[in-house]
Amino acid sequence: MKQILLVLSLIGILIGSCTSKEEARFQIKEGHFYLDKKPVQLICGEMHYPRIPKEYWRDRLKRAKAMGINTISAYVFWNFHELQPGEFDFEGQADLAEFIRLAQEEELYVILRPGPYVCAEWDFGGYPSWLLREKGMVYRSNDERFLAACERYIKRLGEELSSLTVENGGPILMVQVENEYGSYGDDKVYLGRLRDMIKDAGFNVPLMTCDGSGQMEAGHVAGVLPTVNGAVGEDIIKSVDKFNPGGPYFVAEFYPAWFDVWGTPHSYRDYKRPAEQLEWMVKNGVSVSIYMFHGGTNFSYTNGANTAYGYAPQPTSYDYDAPLGEYGNAYPKYYAFREVLQKHLYKDKPLPEVPAENTIIEIPELTLSESAPLADAFNERINSERPLSMEDVNQDFGYIHYQTVIPKPVKGTLTIKNVRDYAVILLNGKQIGSLDRRHRQSSIEIDVTEVPAKLEIVVENVGRVNYGSDILNNRKGITEKVTIDGKELKGWKNTPLPLHKAPVGSYHYSSDLIKGVPAFHRTVFNLDKTGDTFLDLSKWGKGAAWINGRSLGKFWNIGPQQTLYVPGPWLKEGQNELVIFTLEDTGARTVKGLNAPILDQVGVDINSDERPKRDNSKKPILDKGDIVLTKSLEKEFGWQEFTFENAVTMRHLALETVSAFDDGMPCLSELDVIGEDGKPLTKDTWKVVYASSEEEADKKGYADCLVDGNLGTYWKARSASQPQSVIVDLGEIMTIKGIRIMQPYQKITGKVNEFRIYARPQFFLFK
Numbered sequence: 001m002k003q004i005l006l007v008l009s010l011i012g013i014l015i016g017s018c019t020s021k022e023e024a025r026f027q028i029k030e031g032h033f034y035l036d037k038k039p040v041q042l043i044c045g046e047m048h049y050p051r052i053p054k055e056y057w058r059d060r061l062k063r064a065k066a067m068g069i070n071t072i073s074a075y076v077f078w079n080f081h082e083l084q085p086g087e088f089d090f091e092g093q094a095d096l097a098e099f100i101r102l103a104q105e106e107e108l109y110v111i112l113r114p115g116p117y118v119c120a121e122w123d124f125g126g127y128p129s130w131l132l133r134e135k136g137m138v139y140r141s142n143d144e145r146f147l148a149a150c151e152r153y154i155k156r157l158g159e160e161l162s163s164l165t166v167e168n169g170g171p172i173l174m175v176q177v178e179n180e181y182g183s184y185g186d187d188k189v190y191l192g193r194l195r196d197m198i199k200d201a202g203f204n205v206p207l208m209t210c211d212g213s214g215q216m217e218a219g220h221v222a223g224v225l226p227t228v229n230g231a232v233g234e235d236i237i238k239s240v241d242k243f244n245p246g247g248p249y250f251v252a253e254f255y256p257a258w259f260d261v262w263g264t265p266h267s268y269r270d271y272k273r274p275a276e277q278l279e280w281m282v283k284n285g286v287s288v289s290i291y292m293f294h295g296g297t298n299f300s301y302t303n304g305a306n307t308a309y310g311y312a313p314q315p316t317s318y319d320y321d322a323p324l325g326e327y328g329n330a331y332p333k334y335y336a337f338r339e340v341l342q343k344h345l346y347k348d349k350p351l352p353e354v355p356a357e358n359t360i361i362e363i364p365e366l367t368l369s370e371s372a373p374l375a376d377a378f379n380e381r382i383n384s385e386r387p388l389s390m391e392d393v394n395q396d397f398g399y400i401h402y403q404t405v406i407p408k409p410v411k412g413t414l415t416i417k418n419v420r421d422y423a424v425i426l427l428n429g430k431q432i433g434s435l436d437r438r439h440r441q442s443s444i445e446i447d448v449t450e451v452p453a454k455l456e457i458v459v460e461n462v463g464r465v466n467y468g469s470d471i472l473n474n475r476k477g478i479t480e481k482v483t484i485d486g487k488e489l490k491g492w493k494n495t496p497l498p499l500h501k502a503p504v505g506s507y508h509y510s511s512d513l514i515k516g517v518p519a520f521h522r523t524v525f526n527l528d529k530t531g532d533t534f535l536d537l538s539k540w541g542k543g544a545a546w547i548n549g550r551s552l553g554k555f556w557n558i559g560p561q562q563t564l565y566v567p568g569p570w571l572k573e574g575q576n577e578l579v580i581f582t583l584e585d586t587g588a589r590t591v592k593g594l595n596a597p598i599l600d601q602v603g604v605d606i607n608s609d610e611r612p613k614r615d616n617s618k619k620p621i622l623d624k625g626d627i628v629l630t631k632s633l634e635k636e637f638g639w640q641e642f643t644f645e646n647a648v649t650m651r652h653l654a655l656e657t658v659s660a661f662d663d664g665m666p667c668l669s670e671l672d673v674i675g676e677d678g679k680p681l682t683k684d685t686w687k688v689v690y691a692s693s694e695e696e697a698d699k700k701g702y703a704d705c706l707v708d709g710n711l712g713t714y715w716k717a718r719s720a721s722q723p724q725s726v727i728v729d730l731g732e733i734m735t736i737k738g739i740r741i742m743q744p745y746q747k748i749t750g751k752v753n754e755f756r757i758y759a760r761p762q763f764f765l766f767k
């Protein structure tokens with residue numbers, strides 16, 4: 001307790017000391033923010049300059065202002081600026097100072113969040129991939145090598161931006177130290193070093209940290225304002241009061257919705273509840289930042305990935321179902337929030353008109369009638385015994401090609417350790433299969449008859465992990481070795497294919513169409529009018545696209561995103577050039593520009609595992625004494641969490657349905673168990689050992705879908721009779737605090753209402 005008090009008083013003293021100078025324009029005192037001596041409530045909208053085409057920066061800022069936003073909150077993405085150690089880029093799309101100046105011109109203030117770690121569903125949480133070259137370096141820690149790199153970046157940022165603080169005539173009000181560090185570690189020395197670096201770089205404004213309410217203890221640091229993420233209502237006050245009694249109260253991330261993941265349903269959240277939550281904050285003097293106000297697009301290769309339930313990369317669209325959608329379109333949420341802000345904050349001052357929508361065009365069907373081989377992209381070829389990772393060859397993003405020779409006929413299992421993250425395998429020029437890290441795939445059967453055989457493996461970096469301890473484990477390509485039946489294949493040619501620039505120029509496009517292997521495809525077309533459009537790639541497989549040399553990002557027909565956003569200013573009246581790289585080719589060669597995006601269609605996943613064989617003929621004996629939970633579910637999609645009365649030791653868990661909302665056949669999308677630390681456990685080693693009944697015709701309906709981490713699939717019984725049950729083997733005996741369950745998002749009958757959970761430390765008996 002004493003310790004906490006000491007920390008509290010230290011926070012007070014230091015926050016006070018860095019802002020108490022009478023002359024400071026922006027101050028924190030008496031539980032409020034003050035700007036030019038007047039109390040101010042910050043209504044911030046998070047926007048990310050690399051995710052918005054530069055030509056639209058002002059457009060989006062105007063739309064923020066028109067909703068009632070007074071401050072823009074912006075992460076700075078280290079890997080977007082320091083491309084190689086000491087080599088910085090602050091031009092064009094990376095001209096952050098210009099973005100901040102435009103905000104000021106539009107009468108908006110700015111909160112800068114330079115990390116260096118930012119999370120943000122951004123590759124490696126913003127860290128440059130060259131950090132991975134230094135073996136054993138520990139990020140987000142006191143590792144001196146790491147801190148030296150942070151310091152170089154922060155210093156350079158200071159040179160670029162410190163003249164733009166509010167004290168120096170610019171719009172920057174505050175700067176954030178790290179990002180939700182409390183969810184990762186609790187090293188105050190590390191946080192203190194970052195705090196000092198930011199100050200030393202010339203940012204003469206108050207600093208802040210932000211954390212989920214349970215992590216504020218570990219995430220705050222002396223001299224820096226603690227703020228809370230994700231809290232709503234009275235919880236905001238309670239959380240902040242523990243560390244900074246009396247406020248100011250600032251929710252640095254308020255989530256109006258959430259991001260998407262490849263292969264799972266589009267995130268959608270109705271506006272009503274978020275609008276009420278915003279209204280509560282506004283009425284109660286709480287400052288807030290809407291994460292995201294406008295998400296935008298992960299152009300190029302900038303998306304990240306999560307690993308809590310297996311590898312889960314984020315798609316190109318970062319629409320986020322935010323108030324302002326991916327192309328600057330106002331969703332109903334935008335107007336609902338605007339109404340709240342108008343009513344409570346701008347009573348006597350009408351908000352600016354919402355700018356008219358930007359022009360949208362359709363592009364009639366185009367045929368990509370020319371192809372160029374992948375080998376046209378080969379530049380540097382590096383020889384090695386074992387395959388090299390992308391970082392070994394100093395590559396950041398994109399793809400990497402590996403080639404070796406198999407001298408003698410062989411039949412067996414080809415294993416790649418580890419595939420990071422998606423590999424296409426070719427034998428003597430023919431594609432024989434692919435491996436997908438999302439499904440923990442690492443091997444395929446191979447039969448080599450024509451020798452010497454050429455084995456090629458093209459690996460895509462699908463996005464570096466941006467959250468949790470797996471950020472330490474972020475090398476890409478093949479990270480160890482390749483074997484056939486355990487025997488290692490040695491002697492490789494490694495060819496980096498970063499494809500930073502559009503694959504044109506020295507590429508040899510011809511009308512000899514290349515089919516069924518990775519290749520480039522191109523078309524040139526004319527437009528008499530430009531405008532935003534949405535390239536429909538739903539019939540294509542997996543790859544990337546460029547318009548007039550600019551990357552539109554990656555596509556993948558597993559969805560939920562099926563179109564790529566083409567910003568109008570990147571098109572030209574007259575001739576335009578579209579290039580598509582296919583890593584997985586379906587043979588489609590036509591595309592259209594649609595007048596609206598498709599962001600919510602989960603497609604067929606060619607890599608999802610085959611249906612496992614299971615003997616359901618023996619019935620389990622489910623004993624009442626093993627029941628640990630009896631509850632009812634809501635019908636809606638979204639996690640529903642249940643805590644057991646006491647933690648339960650189990651190896652076998654049975655879920656038994658008791659009733660459904662209608663007379664359909666019982667179905668459920670996903671089941672997680674919550675470990676002792678309150679977090680869902682990974683399900684890598686789980687096995688479904690029994691299902692009373694399961695859909696057989698539809699691959700989506702079998703019982704394994706209940707624990708496959710894929711919210712697009714579900715278990716469905718083949719009979720509507722109750723009860724139905726599924727038994728899962730957790731692989732080892734574990735202590736479990738509770739479970740969480742997800743209903744299918746699809747409109748189907750049979751959604752489960754009442755259910756029971758049985759648990760046994762060992763196995764259930766079968767009749």
Ligand code: GLA
Pocket residue numbers: 118119120121179180229253258259
């Ligand atoms: C956290 C992080 C953000 C972002 C959101 C989810 O709160 O601070 O960077 O990753 O989660 O969108």
